Amino acid sequence: MTSPDRLEVRKEWSNSSQRYVNIDSIKNDGSGGGGADMEPRIAVLEYRAESADQRMARMEDKLDRLIEATSKLPSTNAMWTMVASVIGICAASVGVIVAVLTWLQGFHH
Numbered sequence: 242m243t244s245p246d247r248l249e250v251r252k253e254w255s256n257s258s259q260r261y262v263n264i265d266s267i268k269n270d271g272s273g274g275g276g277a278d279m280e281p282r283i284a285v286l287e288y289r290a291e292s293a294d295q296r297m298a299r300m301e302d303k304l305d306r307l308i309e310a311t312s313k314l315p316s317t318n319a320m321w322t323m324v325a326s327v328i329g330i331c332a333a334s335v336g337v338i339v340a341v342l343t344w345l346q347g348f349h350h
Contacts, residue, residue: 315323
């Protein structure tokens with residue numbers, strides 16, 4: 242986007258192509274309706290819209306990567322299945338140990 246000469250455009254982040262417009266450099270005569278100040282104000286709004294679009298695109302990209310990463314994680318049902326399986330294996334192990342100890346106790350009497 243080309244900006245009017247009246248606007249001071251500076252680099253905001255050194256590792257990004259984003260820029261911002263110094264709004265203090267725009268004089269507002271308070272008329273509220275157009276006139277000579279209308280073009281710089283429109284330029285600021287156009288820049289802000291472009292900047293918002295760029296930020297939104299980056300957020301969408303990050304959200305897509307987050308969704309992709311979390312889709313590989315187990316679901317809640319899978320987690321409960323794993324927990325129930327571990328509890329079942331533990332209970333079966335305790336049962337086997339008790340049975341063996343009871344059987345071995347029978348040899349002493």
